[in-house]
């Protein structure tokens with residue numbers, strides 16, 4: 001058996017087409033151009049690539065995009081002041097604070113994320129949006145797990161009744177992923193670094209979502225034959241090659257379907273960010289009236 005390749009660009013194109021139509025509608029009926037602001041603090045090579053990709057995708061779809069670069073030496077107060085300006089700007093409907101923050105600002109992360117107005121929180125990281133997701137009132141949902149759900153839905157992979165196992169429990173990927181799968185009636189198991197007998201649990205998964213941050217971590221013996229494997233990991237090897245958390249070549253003979261890295265979940269993350277930006281713009285123009 002050879003796994004079906006779940007290609008991110010195919011699904012991302014479908015989402016982007018819908019987003020583009022919504023952008024046109026907003027312009028036509030309300031005279032509004034959706035606007036996204038990305039704040040990037042300090043120099044992080046990986047973040048730069050993502051920010052550049054986001055900017056390019058916005059241009060493609062007619063979304064206004066602003067990249068605000070701040071030095072690593074910026075203070076919490078300066079960042080809060082910048083967020084306040086964007087919260088009050090009528091040209092900006094979505095605000096994203098690029099993570100990770102430099103070490104000196106790490107302990108202020110929650111406070112900074114809370115400062116972003118929940119209506120402009122296109123990352124879905126504000127406690128109000130996290131809470132909404134937890135009670136099944138999905139609104140602005142974190143882009144990466146939302147993208148994983150889109151892959152499953154657009155590939156016609158049944159979620160209800162399936163055993164979904166997630167490796168990773170971060171606020172950005174693992175936890176929101178669990179809520180999204182649960183509300184779609186999967187039986188959900190969340191694993192992490194303290195999980196005992198990890199491979200015995202992952203081997204029971206019909207749908208395996210991997211978000212750890214360790215290159216080639218998941219091997220053949222951890223995957224049930226025919227399982228759908230979604231690889232969220234992005235790891236840069238010493239030779240600059242980009243690889244996922246899943247050993248693709250090892251499991252391709254056993255999995256039923258698998259997302260590649262690059263060219264998988266990452267492309268959906270960007271597409272969902274654009275989608276959230278348009279949702280935020282629609283919400284804000286309805287509130288204005």
Ligand SMILES: NC(=O)C1=CN([C@@H]2O[C@H](COP(=O)(O)OP(=O)(O)OC[C@H]3O[C@@H](n4cnc5c(N)ncnc54)[C@H](OP(=O)(O)O)[C@@H]3O)[C@@H](O)[C@H]2O)C=CC1
Nearest residue numbers: 144168169170173192193211212213232233234265266269
């Ligand atoms: N494709 C995309 O668009 C995106 C990709 N990513 C990538 O996804 C990966 C995960 O990101 P993120 O969630 O932010 O990472 P975090 O580092 O915040 O979380 C990693 C999680 O993996 C768990 N973990 C680590 N080692 C093991 C292990 N040996 N066995 C089981 N669990 C383990 C950790 O457990 P514990 O909680 O116990 O420490 C933690 O819950 C990274 O590679 C990141 O680059 C992230 C965002 C978007």
Ligand SMILES: Nc1nc(=O)c2c([nH]1)NC[C@@H]1CN(c3ccc(C(=O)N[C@@H](CCC(=O)O)C(=O)O)cc3)C=[N+]21
Nearest residue numbers: 049050053096097098099100123262263264266267269
């Ligand atoms: N506030 C915040 N929100 C995020 O959503 C966020 C963040 N911070 N910090 C970093 C992670 C990571 N992330 C990615 C976005 C795009 C690709 C992407 O475009 N990937 C392509 C190309 C990758 C490449 O060539 O380097 C691919 O996988 O094919 C990957 C990863 C968003 N993140």
